[in-house]
Amino acid sequence: MRWLVRHRPTQGFFAGGLIGWLGGLIGLGGAEFRLPVLKGLFKLPTLEAIIFNKAMSLVVVSTALLARSASIPWHDLFAQWPIAVNLLFGSLIGAWFAAGYAMKMPAALLDRIVFILLLLLALVMIGEHVLHLHWIGGALVPDGPLRWVIGLIAGLVIGTVAAVLGVAGGELLIPTITILYGVDIKLAGSLSLAISLPTMLVGFARYTQSGSFAVLKRESHLFGGMTAGSLLGAVLGGLTIGFIAPSWLIILLAVVLLISAYKTFQHSQAGAK
Template sequence: MTASPCSALWWGAAIGLLGGLIGLGGAEFRLPVLLGLFALAAHPAVRMNLLMSLVTLAAAAVARFGLASFPDLAAHLPEIAALTVFAMAAAWFGAGLLARIDAHRLTRLIAGLLAAIGLLLLVEAVAGEALHLGAAPGGWWRPVAGAIAGVGIGLVSSLLGVAGGELIIPTLIFGFGLDIRTAGTASLIISLPAVAVGVARHARAGGYRDRVALLGIGAPMAAGSVLGAMAGAALLPFVPAGALKLLLGAILLASSVKLWRKGAAVAAG
C-alpha cells in the first residue's frame, strides 16, 4: 500500500465523478488505480473493487429510487428477470473461479476486459443510436437473450470487480430497445444482487480479512466514490456525454496496455 487514506478519498471522489458523468459506478476506472497507484495485487484489488462497487450501487439506488420517478418496467420484466438471475449465478461461480486463476493470467484477463470496455465506450460515443435495434417488447427470444447476456455480465462483474453497468446499459439499450433512463434504473436492479452475491462469496472465502487495506483504502475510497458519483450526476446536464465517453474509452485502453505489460513483467520475473 503506497498511498494514504486521504489520497484514497480524493481518488475515489475523482473516479466517482467520472463514473457519475457517464452513468457508471466508476469501478472500471478504480481498478487500474488500485493495481497501479495503491500497488494491490490483482486478486485483492478485484475483491476490494467489488466491495466498493456494492457501496456505490447502494448509494446510487437510494438516490435514484428516492428522488427520481420510477420508470414502467412491466414490458421488459422477462429479460430483466433473466438477466438478474443468471448474472447472480455467474457472479457466484466467477467469484470462486477468481481464486483459481494465477496473478499473471488474472492481470492479462483484467487488461483484456478493460480494453473491451474501453472499445465499447468508444463505439457508443461514435455510433450512438446507429446501434439501436429498436426491438419491440415481447417475444420468446428476449428472456433467452437476457439469460445469455446475464452469464457474461455476471462473470465480468466478479472477475473484474465491477458492477457491470458498462455492459448492462448498452445491452438493454441496443439489444432490448430500452431508453437510457429506464436502462439505468434496470441496471441498478440487475447489478445490486449480482454484486452482492460476488461480495458474499469472497467474504465467505475470507477475502476481506485485511483490515488495514479495508480501513486505509477501501473505506475512504468508497466514501469518495459515493460523493463523486452524486456530484457527477448533478453535473451531467452540462457535460457532453459523447466527448466524455471518447476520453474515458481512451483512458481504459491505455490502462489495459499498461496492465498487459505488467502481466508480461510478472511472467518474465
C-alpha cells in the same frame, strides 16, 4: 513509507472523488477506473483489488439506485421484472462461477484476463458513443423463447465480467436492455442497477471464501476514504452535467482505460517471466 500509509485514506478520498465525479458526469459508476488505481497507486494485488472494488461497487450502486428512485418510480421498475429475471438468471450463475475461478487462477493469468476485459469495456464505451448503441427503435428481438435465450447468454457474460472486475456492469447492461428489450434509456439505467446489485452480492459472497478477502479489514481506512470520495464525486458529477459537455470525456476516458489495461498486461507479462 509511513507517510504514505498515514495518507492512504486521503489519497483514496481524492482518487475516489475524481473517479466518482467523472463517472457521475458521463453516467458510469467508475469501477472500471478504480481497478487500475487500486493496483497502480495503492499497490493492491489483483485479486485483492477486485474484492475491494466489488465492495465499493456495492455501496455506490445501492446509493445510486436509491437516488434514482426520485425520478424513476419503483412501480415502473418493478413492472420490468420479466427482463430482470431473464438477465439475472444468467448473471447470477456467471458471477458465482467466475468468482470461483478467479480465486484459483495464478496472478499472471488473472492479470491477462483483467487486461482483456478492460480492453473490451473500453471498446464498448467508444462503440456506444460513436455508433450510438443505445438504440431506441423498439425491441431487437420479439418477446419469446429466442429473446429469453439471448438474455440468458447476455446475463452470463455480464455476470462474469462483473465478478472478475468487481464492477456493476452498467456499460454492458444498459445497451443490452435498450437494444434487446427496447426499454427507454432512463428506465434502463435504473433497471441495470437493480440487476447489478444481486449479481454483485453473489460474486461478493463467493469471494468471502478467499484469503484475499482480508483486504477489506486491512485497508478499512482506505475503503472509507475512497467510498466517501466516490459518493461525493458522483453527486458533484451529476450537478455539473450542464456545465461540461461529457461527450468528449467518454472517448478520453476510454483511451485512459486502454492505457491502464495495457499497463496491467505488461505487469502480467513481467510476472510470467
